[in-house]
Each structure stands twice: as C-alpha cells, then as structure tokens.
Amino acid sequence: MLEKKLKIIGSFAIASFVSILFITFATVFGELNKPFKDWLTIAFGHHWAGKGALSVIIFFAVAGLHWLTAIGMHPVAIDRKVRKLLVALFVVTILSSLIIIGFFTLHFMKMF
Amino acid sequence: MATSLSIFLAFHVIIGVTGVFLFGGVSLGLLKKKISVKMLKLFSLGGLISYLTAWITGGHYYVVHYGVKVKPIIKAGNMPWAHSIVMEAKEHLFLFLPFLAFMSMASIWLLKEDLNEMPKFKNAVMLISLAAFIIGVLMALGGIIISGAATI
Numbered sequence: 001m002l003e004k005k006l007k008i009i010g011s012f013a014i015a016s017f018v019s020i021l022f023i024t025f026a027t028v029f030g031e032l033n034k035p036f037k038d039w040l041t042i043a044f045g046h047h048w049a050g051k052g053a054l055s056v057i058i059f060f061a062v063a064g065l066h067w068l069t070a071i072g073m074h075p076v077a078i079d080r081k082v083r084k085l086l087v088a089l090f091v092v093t094i095l096s097s098l099i100i101i102g103f104f105t106l107h108f109m110k111m112f
Numbered sequence: 113m114a115t116s117l118s119i120f121l122a123f124h125v126i127i128g129v130t131g132v133f134l135f136g137g138v139s140l141g142l143l144k145k146k147i148s149v150k151m152l153k154l155f156s157l158g159g160l161i162s163y164l165t166a167w168i169t170g171g172h173y174y175v176v177h178y179g180v181k182v183k184p185i186i187k188a189g190n191m192p193w194a195h196s197i198v199m200e201a202k203e204h205l206f207l208f209l210p211f212l213a214f215m216s217m218a219s220i221w222l223l224k225e226d227l228n229e230m231p232k233f234k235n236a237v238m239l240i241s242l243a244a245f246i247i248g249v250l251m252a253l254g255g256i257i258i259s260g261a262a263t264i
Binding site: 002005008009012013015016019020023024027045046048049051052055059079082083086087089090093094096097100101104105107108 | 171174175193196197200201203204205207208211212214215218219222223226230232233236237239240242243247250
C-alpha cells in the first residue's frame with residue numbers, strides 16, 4: 001500500500017519537474033524566438049495562457065506515462081528514489097526561478 | 113480603475129496572501145518531530161485552493177486588463193523595469209506555484225501519519241512546501257512593486 005502511494009507521489013514529482021523545466025524553456029525561448037511566442041498567442045489567445053495550458057497537459061501526460069511504465073520496487077528503494085525526486089524538484093524550482101529572473105534582468109539591459 | 117475591478121484585484125491579493133500564510137504553516141508544521149496530520153491536510157488543501165484561485169483571478173486580470181491599460185503606463189513611466197523585469201518574472205514564476213502546491217498537498221494527503229515514520233521523506237516534502245511559500249512571497253513583493261510603479 002505504501003509502495004503504491006509513493007509511486008503516485010513519484011509520478012507527480014517527475015511530472016512537476018518536467019512541467020517546470022518546460023515553463024522555463026518556453027519562457028526564455030519565447031522571448032528569443034518571436035514565431036514561437038506568436039504561435040502560443042494564436043493557439044491559446046495569450047502566450048502566458050499557452051505556457052500554462054501546455055504545462056498542465058505535459059504534467060498529466062508525464063504523470064500518466066510514468067505511472068504506467070514505472071517498475072515495481074521495494075518500499076525502501078522507492079522511498080529513497082521518490083525522496084531524491086522531491087529534492088531534485090526543489091533544486092530545479094530554485095534554479096529555474098533564478099534563470100527566469102536573471103534572463104529578464106539581462107534582457108532589460110539589452111544583453112540578449 | 114472601476115470599483116468592480118478594484119474588488120476583483122483585492123480578492124486576488126487577499127487569496128494569494130492567504131495561500132502564502134498557509135504554505136508557511138505547512139512548512140513549519142512539517143519541521144515538527146510529530147506532525148499534526150489534520151492541520152497539515154487542512155492547510156495544504158487550503159493553500160492549493162488559494163493559489164489556484166489566485167492563479168485564475170490574477171491570470172484573468174493580467175490577460176484582459178493589465179496588458180491593455182496598466183503595462184503601457186508602467187513602460188512609459190519612471191520604472192519601466194517594474195514591468196520588464198518584475199512583472200515578466202512574476203507572471204512566469206506564478207506558473208510554478210500550482211505544481212508545487214499540488215505536490216505538497218498530494219504527499220501529505222497520501223502519506224498522512226506514515227510521514228512520522230519517514231523523517232527524511234518528511235523533510236523533502238517540507239522543501240517543496242517551502243518552495244511554494246518562497247515563490248508566493250516573491251509574488252506578493254512583485255505585486256507591491258508593480259502597484260507602486262502603476263500609481264507613480
């Protein structure tokens with residue numbers, strides 16, 4: 001039972017990890033590549049709404065795929081694996097935040 | 113600004129700050145040796161609902177009103193960086209919040225008392241809740257700067 005719960009949390013953690021990476025990539029790439037930002041605006045009404053909608057779609061797709069393909073593991077091993085995923089999610093959140101803040105600061109200073 | 117829009121924006125701020133307080137409470141609650149599952153379940157669910165509501169109301173304001181009426185005023189004023197750096201970063205970091213809040217809530221609701229037996233795992237969930245709290249604080253501070261830039 002605990003193993004199943006940890007597997008669900010692991011699937012959500014890896015899905016959040018990928019979604020946050022996508023948002024960071026789409027944010028920076030969208031500022032540097034006008035056709036991509038324009039496509040988001042045309043397809044979703046606003047580039048921000050497009051990034052939000054796509055990140056939610058990616059979240060559910062990755063969580064579902066991970067849930068279906070994850071191999072059964074011993075509860076101790078899965079505990080360690082999911083714990084590492086949560087720490088990795090924290091680290092990627094902090095790094096992505098710094099990348100976004102740093103990018104817009106440098107972009108304002110016309111360095112990009 | 114129309115009264116209805118002012119109320120709408122005030123609601124966005126209040127509900128967002130409520131989420132920040134709730135995730136601050138979740139982070140502190142998870143630091144305890146023996147956690148209060150009932151409190152953590154309530155705070156994490158309340159925090160997630162608060163952030164989602166702030167996401168929808170803030171998103172609606174940003175897409176419909178901000179870009180058309182507020183952004184040009186800020187960009188033409190003395191603090192154009194308030195939009196180009198603060199608002200641009202805020203709107204995108206804002207997208208991280210629902211995922212972090214959901215992760216924290218799902219971990220607490222699924223594991224409940226088991227978290228007491230898994231101290232290292234509990235600390236990892238605390239880090240995710242802390243990230244939801246820190247980004248929430250950044251959103252609130254960004255909002256104060258942007259409001260200041262729009263009224264100067």
